[in-house]
Amino acid sequence: MREPGFEVAWSSLDLRARAVAERHRAVSRVRDTLWEAFERDRRTLGADQYGAEMEREMPRIEAAIFGSLQSHLDELDRIVTGLHLNARGYGQAEQASAVGG
Numbered sequence: 380m381r382e383p384g385f386e387v388a389w390s391s392l393d394l395r396a397r398a399v400a401e402r403h404r405a406v407s408r409v410r411d412t413l414w415e416a417f418e419r420d421r422r423t424l425g426a427d428q429y430g431a432e433m434e435r436e437m438p439r440i441e442a443a444i445f446g447s448l449q450s451h452l453d454e455l456d457r458i459v460t461g462l463h464l465n466a467r468g469y470g471q472a473e474q475a476s477a478v479g480g
Contacts, residue, residue, distance in 0.1 A: 389470035396462035403455040410448045417441060
């Protein structure tokens with residue numbers, strides 16, 4: 380008879396960690412592509428008042444966009460690390476359970 384409780388398959392945690400890591404790589408590629416576009420188009424804002432205003436605001440805009448992307452990437456890193464640690468813990472518990480009982 381099984382006791383009620385919480386059951387986790389360590390392999391599922393590991394699989395999810397890999398999926399989140401792939402998401403991290405995808406977001407990194409998007410960030411890099413966006414950065415290249417900003418670099419490429421930065422000087423094409425125009426010589427009028429609108430272009431001058433955009434040029435003044437661009438550092439703040441870039442900081443907001445790329446800061447948000449970096450925060451998201453950092454969170455994905457934390458998730459991957461946590462999933463790997465949990466997978467290892469559950470895997471060790473599963474092995475100990477198989478050996479001990």
